[in-house]
Amino acid sequence: MENGSTPNWLKQRAFLTPNRIALISSIKQYTFQELWERTKSIAGKIKTATLHAESWCMGLLIKNTEQSVLLIHALQQLGISAVLLNNKLSAKELDFQLNDMGLKMVIYDESFQGKINELASWNSNVNMLSISTLQTFNETPFEQIETFSFEKVCSVMYTSGTTGKPKGVLQTYGNHWWSAIGSSLNLGLHEKDMWLCAVPLFHISGYSILMKSVIYGMPVRLYESFDVSEINYELKQGKVTIMSVVTNMLNRMMNELRAGDSYHENFRCMLLGGGPAPLPLLETCKERNIPVFQTYGMTETSSQIVTLSPEYSISKLGSAGKPLFPAEIKIMKNNKRALPYEEGEIYVKGPNVTKGYYKREEANENSFVGEWFQTGDIGYVDEEGFLFMLDRRSDLIISGGENVYPAQIEETLLSYPTVMDVGVVGIPSSKWGEVPCAFVVTKQKNVSEEELLLHCRQHLASYKTPKKFIFVDELPRNASNKLLRRVLKDWWKKELNQE
């Protein structure tokens, strides 16, 4: 066999350990054999749905339900790449992705019927299929895939850049495989492992847990929503051993736990992604003996690529750690490798790194230097090689674990007739980590915050809507007219002091 393929994951897993538990939701649980049988059934129904509209990819607008898990596996069984649509996006934002991918079909959870109706009204050629309608279909036989080729695209997830144009990140079977293997070499692999998934399945954070499940033969405890007290209760029971969180989730979990309270000793890894963690939070976890693994990763690296073990969480405070075994990082400054402690752009390399963005030749050319991917993030490494992140791509806002790109919000506000210029930055929020704040220059005096807010709500996911509008006469720009976001952050601090 080629180095570049493995047996079909779910099929092989169901063959090797049919009776192990694969998935536990609030309602029921499946063994790998049951998951395999149910997946084949759903795949047969999708085959029926696509008989006259075959395509290499398909949109999924889903929630964290067992049905969604089946859909994700079923598309793999049919060799169809899944385009994971972020269900928090507005219909307009989703519309862009539909057209960018040229989707012919979207399978959706009924709870998004409203967005789907809007999308359908603009895209009469796209087949919108609800999960419950799909269930009524007959099953058409399909050829079982024996081998997953590492080069083949498994999933597509959209991410935005500084330009504001979202780009579809192509994640191959190889990317997911190596991500799972790299993680296991770092975190270890125990027979009793169970991974709690309360992060979205449409994000790499959630999707990657499903891949680990079939590759490791490990049960996933799936939560449809992030119910803090229920999850805290679960972690005290000793069944869940690993959980993926972002700072905001962990914060809320720690606040809900009573003083001196902790989790079961079986719980061995709180995998923390989505931006640097604040010191007090890490200290709280340390006091409670909760092992936090800080990580650095992105959609383009198919989950974490750098991780800090708990043994270093205090001595290397603020560090994201070292690369996974199959991966590498380097810091580049002025096209040279930076010295220890010297700031520069973070480059990453490894078999878990995307092969590129869909139909974005220019971005692909700009993002890769040989095998190295330029993250756009700024950081440094110390003399031992531990990575310290200074800034997510200078302007990126991470709000409750979601990436928010100022450029998109700025574009939206600029499309409003009376707005002349806009600059958006992240400002601290105790609940979400950061939230967007817009500095607005208007053409006339009588523009109200309310009308701008309404406009944003019509075009943007609610987590992207600025939580604060500040009207100014002019924006700070440098000689080449580049917006100076750091100055805006200073302005916000002054504003705060005046309030």
Added chain:
Amino acid sequence: MENGSTPNWLKQRAFLTPNRIALISSIKQYTFQELWERTKSIAGKIKTATLHAESWCMGLLIKNTEQSVLLIHALQQLGISAVLLNNKLSAKELDFQLNDMGLKMVIYDESFQGKINELASWNSNVNMLSISTLQTFNETPFEQIETFSFEKVCSVMYTSGTTGKPKGVLQTYGNHWWSAIGSSLNLGLHEKDMWLCAVPLFHISGYSILMKSVIYGMPVRLYESFDVSEINYELKQGKVTIMSVVTNMLNRMMNELRAGDSYHENFRCMLLGGGPAPLPLLETCKERNIPVFQTYGMTETSSQIVTLSPEYSISKLGSAGKPLFPAEIKIMKNNKRALPYEEGEIYVKGPNVTKGYYKREEANENSFVGEWFQTGDIGYVDEEGFLFMLDRRSDLIISGGENVYPAQIEETLLSYPTVMDVGVVGIPSSKWGEVPCAFVVTKQKNVSEEELLLHCRQHLASYKTPKKFIFVDELPRNASNKLLRRVLKDWWKKELNQE
């Protein structure tokens, strides 16, 4: 990065976890950082030794010492493929391998000086370098290898076939990588794991433990010899969690343990290779709560490819288990896939399977059918897919974990002037599992067992020397003159009853 490479293993491991223990011998222990520094030093000395005699490969005639571990890693650092010479072979047998590989240099442990003197007398062009002489060399700087390419040959180990001509099995970095990963997905990976190595480093069983050590970041407890009572004592201490054994070793360990005695509860895996295990041994282990993982593998699969978990050790008694996650097996009969329970030849497929034998075009053509490798072994799978081996390549004898090929012994005896015909089969031995027994037809009456034994000792490793000679008038052959070894086994049983 390509799917087909990883960062340099030892270098990456020393970078990621410099302070973890890498190697513990009876004398001292090394962290990965120390192992890396010492390895670089030895590599620099080898570089000096090869300045005027570069070659893609080098012979190693070594024992299970820390020096040997350094040599193995040092050759990887220089990009030189290691030809692992079996130190139990006779000088004549080694000579064949030297010439077959075209070796220019052999680094050897002083304890094999006798064999080396013989080899040197026949191969004046081969540089024979003892480890202690190597130690006195200066270090020549060499370029560090950043990436291990999966296609590159890492090691070569000789194995024989039914024809009696030993063949060099090419094991790539990819083979070793995938073997380690496949094993970890099956056995799990614990932070406290420590693997005891008392199997030879020149065999894949031992060599593969060293590769797992750097890939997992796991210490190896290395034993120079198989000291039963010392090892039994070690396994009671709770530091060692995994050990590789063959049936004969496990038998001796169980015999040495006092009644009712067992190992520490941390000891979680006795990885048993080298042929089917007898039921009483498995039952003894079960009574003592010693978790035995039976395996099936060979030099060509770079360690085990099929493994039976202890949970099945009784319900699937006699089975070797199911394939590792990245691998597959099938049973072929008359060029068709056999039904469950139908006997046939075992075919294996996976990224841990060798890409072929060195300079053996015909054998390579005969051994591979597409991506499938024909093992020559006979077995069947049950309806759940568990493999049951019936016969190692009909004639293979496994004596104390070593493969013994009758054809080679027959060839040796046939070269003796008064011998006319010979047939060799394995006969049961309580100590070694099996030992070779030779049925001999002589040209005249007065040939003695003693002279045949002497002849064999001059040409064969001692474990290959027949432990029994039986003089007969004729050998049982079928119409096409093929030796009927099963009849010889029956003859042995009759002989036994007469004694």
